Amino acid sequence: MSEAIAIIATCDTKGEEALYLKQRIESYDMDGLVVDTGILGQPVFVEPDVTRNELAEYSGFTIKDLVEAGSRGAAVEKMRDCVHAYVKKLYEEDKISGLIAIGGAEGSVIARAAMDALPLGVPKIAVSTIASGKHLFSDLIGYNDATVMHSVIDILGINTISRTVFNNAVGAIVGMAKVKSEASDKKVKSIGISMLGTTTKPIMGVIKPELEKRGYEVLTFHANGTGGDCMDTLADEGFFAGVLDFSTNEMVANNLGGLHVAKPARMEAALEKGVPTVVAPDAANILVLSAEEALLSKYDGRQKYYHNPNITLVDTTGEELKIIAATFAEKLNKAQGRVKFLYPKWGFCSQDKEGLALWNPDGNPVFLAELKKTCGRISPSSKSKPTSMMMNLPWSHLRSCWM
Numbered sequence: 016m017s018e019a020i021a022i023i024a025t026c027d028t029k030g031e032e033a034l035y036l037k038q039r040i041e042s043y044d045m046d047g048l049v050v051d052t053g054i055l056g057q058p059v060f061v062e063p064d065v066t067r068n069e070l071a072e073y074s075g076f077t078i079k080d081l082v083e084a085g086s087r088g089a090a091v092e093k094m095r096d097c098v099h100a101y102v103k104k105l106y107e108e109d110k111i112s113g114l115i116a117i118g119g120a121e122g123s124v125i126a127r128a129a130m131d132a133l134p135l136g137v138p139k140i141a142v143s144t145i146a147s148g149k150h151l152f153s154d155l156i157g158y159n160d161a162t163v164m165h166s167v168i169d170i171l172g173i174n175t176i177s178r179t180v181f182n183n184a185v186g187a188i189v190g191m192a193k194v195k196s197e198a199s200d201k202k203v204k205s206i207g208i209s210m211l212g213t214t215t216k217p218i219m220g221v222i223k224p225e226l227e228k229r230g231y232e233v234l235t236f237h238a239n240g241t242g243g244d245c246m247d248t249l250a251d252e253g254f255f256a257g258v259l260d261f262s263t264n265e266m267v268a269n270n271l272g273g274l275h276v277a278k279p280a281r282m283e284a285a286l287e288k289g290v291p292t293v294v295a296p297d298a299a300n301i302l303v304l305s306a307e308e309a310l311l312s313k314y315d316g317r318q319k320y321y322h323n324p325n326i327t328l329v330d331t332t333g334e335e336l337k338i339i340a341a342t343f344a345e346k347l348n349k350a351q352g353r354v355k356f357l358y359p360k361w362g363f364c365s366q367d368k369e370g371l372a373l374w375n376p377d378g379n380p381v382f383l384a385e386l387k388k389t390c391g392r393i394s395p396s397s398k399s400k401p402t403s404m405m406m407n408l409p410w411s412h413l414r415s416c417w418m
Contacts, residue, residue, distance in 0.1 A: 017109050019046035020188055021102060023116035023129045026063055027056030032117055032181065034061035035173050039185040040115075045192065048111060052098050052125045054081050054090050065105075070097040073104070091121050095128035103132040113138035113192040115184060117170055120145055123155055130161045135249070138191035142166050142184050158241070158248040162187065204256040206231045207246045207285070209238040211262040213365040214297050218261065231256065238262040238298075240275040247278070250285040257292065258285040264298035266342050271335055273303045274326065282346045289352030299339055300363040300375055300382065302329040320372040328366065330373050336382040344390035356390075358383055 020040050024033035026049065037047030051063035052070065071078050074097040081097075084090040105111045114133060116126030123143040130139040139161045146155055146165040155163050164184050168176050206226055210218055223233045234255075236242035243265045250258055265277040285292045302314075309319060309327035320328040331339070347354060359379075366373035 017112050019048045019111050021111045021114040022047050022049045023126050025053040025122050026051040026058035026061055027053035029117055029170055030058050030060035031172055032170055043189045052094055054094055070101050074100050095125055098125055099128040099132045102129045106133055113188050115188045116141045118143055127155055127157055130159050131157050135160055138188055140184055140188045144169055158245045203232045205234050206257045207255045208235045208259040209243050209262040210235040211238050211298050214262045238265055240265055240277045243277050243281050247284040250290055255290055258290050260294045262297045264303055266299055267339055270338050270342055275303050283349055286350040291353045293355050295357040296363055298364045300331050304329055318373050320366045330375055333378055333381045336378050337385045340382045340385035341389050344386055347390050
């Protein structure tokens with residue numbers, strides 16, 4: 016493995032800082048490889064190891080193409096594609112063992128694309144002006160294991176504060192790059208499971224122990240709009256022996272809005288790769304909304320559950336459940352391997368029980384009827400197995416799926 020760290024920076028405005036990072040990395044007997052992601056101007060203070068022209072040309076563009084893209088945003092989008100492709104090339108050619116990026120708003124978005132090009136476990140750090148406050152964190156970290164540091168001040172030259180922040184960042188990236196992974200000859204078979212609070216008990220109490228007894232490693236992902244996408248990303252990379260997509264509220268958010276919006280292709284990776292998959296509609300009949308949004312008049316008259324000071328759960332209508340079920344069917348119809356769907360006869364979430372806040376005995380059968388009608392992998396006359404998602408999930412309903 017190379018002993019070089021890629022330094023991602025817009026060198027027309029951050030050249031001085033890129034040079035400082037390069038010198039500090041080299042003081043630890045590692046090479047610093049400056050990658051210029053600037054678009055509008057020539058680099059200052061530093062001579063990049065990879066020029067902006069090289070980046071553009073590798074992806075079939077010229078810098079003129081980027082400058083004349085039509086808007087600043089369009090130019091940044093093209094540069095994102097260029098840096099992603101080139102960083103992936105550098106890693107695959109064993110020319111870098113980690114990455115550090117610096118930037119403001121646009122630079123951080125470009126840095127995200129560079130970090131996304133590196134697989135899980137490869138060190139990656141972004142020092143950003145927007146790594147705080149109310150900025151969307153997904154601009155900085157998508158579905159990777161990046162580390163993000165707040166620059167505290169705007170990135171403009173080397174001074175008392177920037178020097179301190181950059182030194183810590185360099186120490187972190189060099190340390191991570193030099194640490195050797197724990198050696199293991201054991202081949203681990205991993206199962207990915209989507210999880211929310213409503214499914215924690217059966218997963219931890221029944222499913223995880225049963226899988227571990229059979230030699231599987233269980234990896235859970237919080238299905239909050241990011242976790243599900245992270246699981247899909249790993250499934251696409253062939254990381255799992257099987258997937259249990261048990262907590263699927265992201266399907267609701269993708270159709271109706273809320274806090275758990277994921278990628279449009281959520282759930283499809285494992286199915287299209289032929290990974291043995293079990294799907295269940297846990298929490299797929301509720302909207303997860305901010306406390307403020309739940310007060311909107313369009314939700315008047317609906318059943319609601321106060322989850323915490325920031326989140327309110329709201330039930331769905333029959334027509335909304337048809338839309339959600341159709342989305343499940345669309346995904347399941349893409350399956351290229353073994354897949355099973357478990358229908359939770361006694362409720363889709365912990366509050367969807369008789370006497371509790373989100374009890375919906377009339378709505379849930381509407382979901383199942385629509386799923387049977389639109390999913391080619393489910394016979395309209397088939398009978399669903401009664402499965403309790405909350406407390407007593409029978410292991411026998413799962414074991415045949417990938418055993």
